Amino acid sequence: MALRSFVSEAEAELRCGAEGSGGDGSRPGPAIAKKSRKKSQNPNKESRNRKPGSPFKSFEATVHHRRRTPSLRDGLRLFASFGSAPDPTCEVTQLSPCPGKKSLADMEETLRTGHFTVIKGPSSGRRWIRGESIGRGSLGTVYQAMDQQTGELLAVKEVVINASDSADMKFKDQLENEIQIVKELKHPRIVAYLGHDYMGDSLCIYLEFMAGGSLAQALRQFGCFEESLLLAYTREMLEGLEYLHTRETPVVHRDIKGANVLVDLDCHAKLSDFGCSKRDNDTMSHTMRGSIPWMAPEVIKNTGYGRKADIWSFGCVVIEMATAKSPWGSFDNPMAAMCKIAMSDATPPIPEGVSPACQDFIRLCTRRDPADRPDATRLLAHDILKNVIVEDD
DSSP: OHHHHHHHHHHHHHHHTOTTOTTTTTSOOSOTTSOOSSGGGOHHHHHHHSOTTOTTHHHHHHHHHHTSOOOHHHHHHHHHHHTTSOOTTOOOOEEOOOSSOOOHHHHHHHHHHOOOOEEOOOTTOOOEEEEEEEEEOSSSEEEEEEETTTOOEEEEEEEEOOTTOHHHHHHHHHHHHHHHHHTTOOOTTBOOEEEEEEETTEEEEEEEOOTTOBHHHHHHHHOSOOHHHHHHHHHHHHHHHHHHHTSSSOEEOOOOSGGGEEEOTTOOEEEOOOTTOEEOSSOOBOSOOSOGGGOOHHHHHTSOBOHHHHHHHHHHHHHHHHHSSOTTOOOSSHHHHHHHHHHSSOOOOOOSSSOHHHHHHHHHHTOSSGGGSOOHHHHHTSHHHHTOOOOOO
16 A cells, blocks of 8 residues: 555656756656665665564655655655565665656656566576677667676577467467577587576577677668678678588578678677577478578468578678678568569679679578579688688687
8 A cells, every 4th residue: 555655746746847856856866776876765675674573664754754745756765775566575686777768758757657677586596687688689678787796798589478369378489499498509609698587478589799799780870891801700600600500410590691790709600589580300491581682582472492592691791791781672562572582583783883703602501492502511612701710819
């Protein structure tokens, strides 16, 4: 009842601009996961010293002493102390701050509904603090994070799952499929898997943090690559594909594109985002997966496809690196793109700004008949890559 009363008062303040609220009700307060500069305002410390019998005593005493209407910031402090329910026996080990800045309306909605994410002790034992959003994968949002025990930076892919929603449960199955694939992959050209946890209604996958971002981001910011850099990344991507395609149980990535090739601080390229991947001795698939401009014709036509579809998509990434544009240029709509790729005899335009040898390499990758495309091992032996030496630091 005390919590409901407080929420009602906070709502009234937000609607009417109650006097005495100062600046607290006019803009969002500090991120909940951050420590307050004043020790007296540290809710976590207060919650540890509070006696189990009176969870609201300290907060109510503060409010009566100030003789003013509780502000929005007070509400956030209260939620930071107790999480989603005022249970003094509830062990809260980590709070999950909302990404980015929240509007006042969002803060009001949080108070009204009580929707506040509390992350309890992770089963992996990893304790981490979530930072800013750094991208979206095929199934979830990816955040930068820091391990509280080691200081290690990592990427956390998080998907919120509604157990009563069949579509969400399907997404959960796909994400678990990604976990089963990536946890067995150990290669310098594959983004490393570091573990996973179920946290409340979220599934979090911990991955190697790639500080250089994606190839797509670099191309948008800096434009197309010089051929020497293009060939270095080409070789590294092929090494990753060869590893996937020649495993005892082969893995077909099914979503090769610039946005899914990440770069580390040492400027090495690695394949990421296995949310669409398939691991099976029978590598032929009959479901449409991937991103349309990078899709092979057989994927769109749904005639069955395998590892050679990854080679087509890889060739499209080489075009992307050479032009800083989508491999086919622009289309009016997705249906036009699908018709062009699947129904015509066309192949992606060959960039004019690269050498004839590089143009020949691209043509090999983008042959319409999958049987005519070389595999990753043969492409690594191409003349254009023989003198490209990539050394891991």
